[in-house]
Amino acid sequence: xxxxxxxxxxxxxxxxxxxxxxxxxxxxxxxxxxxxxxxxxxxxxxxxxxxxxxxxxxxxxxxxxxxxxxxxxxxxxxxxxxxxxxxxxxxxxxxxxxxxxxxxxxxxxxxxxxxxxxxxxxxxxxxxxxxxxxxxxxxxxxxxxxxxxxxxxxxxxxxxxxxxxxxxxxxxxxxxxxxxxxxxxxxxxxxxxxxxxxxxxxxxxxxxxxxxxxxxxxxxxxxxxxxxxxxxxxxxxxxxxxxxxxxxxxxxxxxxxxxxxxxxxxxxxxxxxxxxxxxxxxxxx
Numbered sequence: 001x002x003x004x005x006x007x008x009x010x011x012x013x014x015x016x017x018x019x020x021x022x023x024x025x026x027x028x029x030x031x032x033x034x035x036x037x038x039x040x041x042x043x044x045x046x047x048x049x050x051x052x053x054x055x056x057x058x059x060x061x062x063x064x065x066x067x068x069x070x071x072x073x074x075x076x077x078x079x080x081x082x083x084x085x086x087x088x089x090x091x092x093x094x095x096x097x098x099x100x101x102x103x104x105x106x107x108x109x110x111x112x113x114x115x116x117x118x119x120x121x122x123x124x125x126x127x128x129x130x131x132x133x134x135x136x137x138x139x140x141x142x143x144x145x146x147x148x149x150x151x152x153x154x155x156x157x158x159x160x161x162x163x164x165x166x167x168x169x170x171x172x173x174x175x176x177x178x179x180x181x182x183x184x185x186x187x188x189x190x191x192x193x194x195x196x197x198x199x200x201x202x203x204x205x206x207x208x209x210x211x212x213x214x215x216x217x218x219x220x221x222x223x224x225x226x227x228x229x230x231x232x233x234x235x236x237x238x239x240x241x242x243x244x245x246x247x248x249x250x251x252x253x254x255x256x257x258x259x260x261x262x263x264x265x266x267x268x269x270x271x272x273x274x275x276x277x278x279x280x281x282x283x284x285x
Contacts, residue, residue: 004125006262007108009251010118013075016082016103018091025135025211028096036210041232046139046208047273047282050234053090054141054271054282057134060084061143062285064104064132070124070150074106077130078117085134093133093140093211100255105131105144110262112240112248113202114255124150127160129267133211140211142236143283144269155243156264159196163241163266166190170219170237174229174272174279181225184218187239197246199265202257204236207271229274234282238269 018024027033042050064081082103085092092103100116107115107129108122115129122128131144146160166187173186183204191198204217218225219239244263250256259265272279 004109004123006110007120007258009253009256010074010120012101012116012118015101016079016095018086018095022086022089022091023136023138024091025093025097027098027211032098033211036206036213038209038213040206040213040215040234041230042208042234042273047232047234049137049139050141050208050271050273050282052141053134053136053139054143055285056085056088056090056136057132057141057143058283058285060134061130061132061145064130065145065147068122068128068147068149070122072122074108074115074117074120074122074128077106078102078104081130081132090134090136093135093142097211105129107131107267109264110258112199112242112257112259112265113267114257116253116255122149125152126150127152127156127264127266131269139209140207141283142207142211142269142271144238144267146266146268159241159243159264160266162190162194162196163239164268166239166241167237167268167270170239171270171272171279171281174274176229176231176274176276178229179225180217180227180229181222183237184225185221188220191241197242197244199240199242199246199248201248202240204238204269206235208234231274231276233274234271236269236271238267240265240267
């Protein structure tokens, strides 16, 4: 395991502005989003709009990832992704979602998810997850990936590689007529081969005109996830695997989730639509 010191909160930069002509999600400026009451199966028009949103989110993540290097701050990553989305007519979905202050999540080393970009400086040997969601055309596209910073130890590199593979295997398991829990069964069985923990309390989710529709996609084999997949359903799969325990603590900011044993964790995510024969990834650059 890497000998890096544990993370501490950094300083936040001022809130970034979004041009006035860019449509905001309904939750901006509110304590919470309105509950989603629509269907989980989407129209062809909604799915096409989600392809656009997903493509912008994927490209914004790629642009931010290009500058990942020792010495770069997580706030700089936020700036790149924010400007890319705004330049392409999209609103950064996380900005103002339940009060979240930034335009993407940056989760470093022991941070499972929802790390807030700030003055934290990336160090040689770190791993960092970028989680980017774009809102355009009335819909969201959500993706994330974990990146290596400089010269990373073998244990961490394998964790990242295998977490990506867990997502790929889960996507291949998507079929209409199957229950949602097949997704978690595939992820958990693969992770167990390496002794990894599988985070249970943070999950994939339904996504469409709503950032989080209420549909839950567990990454472990949950007996409760019996919803049957149907063509046109849209949701994310985003496994979070850990070198140690799946249990977690939360920082006082109410967002940053860290492994209880402070060992490293990795995550990968795509937004998908169920097709007649499997799944189409909507977050491809």
